Amino acid sequence: MPRLEELVTQWPAGALPMTLAERTSRVYDHLAAVYPLSTMLFHSRAHRRALARSGVRDGMNVLEAATGSGEMFRRLVKVNPSGATIGFDLSPNMAARTGRQARRRFPAARTLCQAVDARQMPFRNETFDAAFCCYLLELLSGDDIARTLAEFHRVLRPGCRLTLVLIGQNTAIFNSVYKVAGRLAPAFWGRQVERRVPELIESAQFRLLEDHFVRQIYYPSRVLVAQK
Numbered sequence: 001m002p003r004l005e006e007l008v009t010q011w012p013a014g015a016l017p018m019t020l021a022e023r024t025s026r027v028y029d030h031l032a033a034v035y036p037l038s039t040m041l042f043h044s045r046a047h048r049r050a051l052a053r054s055g056v057r058d059g060m061n062v063l064e065a066a067t068g069s070g071e072m073f074r075r076l077v078k079v080n081p082s083g084a085t086i087g088f089d090l091s092p093n094m095a096a097r098t099g100r101q102a103r104r105r106f107p108a109a110r111t112l113c114q115a116v117d118a119r120q121m122p123f124r125n126e127t128f129d130a131a132f133c134c135y136l137l138e139l140l141s142g143d144d145i146a147r148t149l150a151e152f153h154r155v156l157r158p159g160c161r162l163t164l165v166l167i168g169q170n171t172a173i174f175n176s177v178y179k180v181a182g183r184l185a186p187a188f189w190g191r192q193v194e195r196r197v198p199e200l201i202e203s204a205q206f207r208l209l210e211d212h213f214v215r216q217i218y219y220p221s222r223v224l225v226a227q228k
């Protein structure tokens, strides 16, 4: 089994334009301490469904992009105690918090969480047996969604699965509120993209396997599982 550090290559030369991403990173950096509450209230049901449908088994090399404060990451470490679980987030505070808490709760597990941009992942081709990405694509431009999906395709082994969680667009009132919130604070809320994602996944050469809508309180999520 390779050492954990061997799964991560050098940070790629030529950083990508930061644009809105720079503000997103700053906003989420400030929210790292309080963000777990929002995840618990609105995301935990979709996280559970994503994990249940992902096909993850103990012993895999598992990647989570945009861990936020690490609630899904800890679920992944828990089911993968003898594999390697690697996470990252653009916000250094989110990544540090996630890494710290995983090490504290699961000291014997092989975990690593660093500040990384999903648009340019520092991993070798075909490194991972499973990848997860929850509530990130809303924060990326159209080009960056395509770039990020291409990165997932590159780092996953053939036949392995990418599990995505998106904010559902199946509730008209929620959509109207989200549109206003997104205009007021685009770096935090982004905009809803869920309806376009199945098509984008297929353009990135994944095959869609599963599609589930989940609701928690009033917050809609869509869980998609795709295979390389």
Ligand SMILES: C[S@@+](CC[C@H](N)C(=O)[O-])C[C@H]1O[C@@H](n2cnc3c(N)ncnc32)[C@H](O)[C@@H]1O
Residues within 6 Å of the ligand: 021, 024, 025, 028, 029, 039, 043, 065, 066, 067, 068, 069, 072, 088, 089, 090, 091, 094, 116, 117, 118, 119, 133, 134, 135, 136, 139
């Ligand atoms: C809405 S939160 C979701 C957090 C977590 N995945 C969850 O399910 O609760 C979005 C996260 O994406 C991170 N993020 C935004 N742009 C990113 C990028 N280009 N690369 C990696 N992470 C990014 C933010 O810092 C934030 O922690």
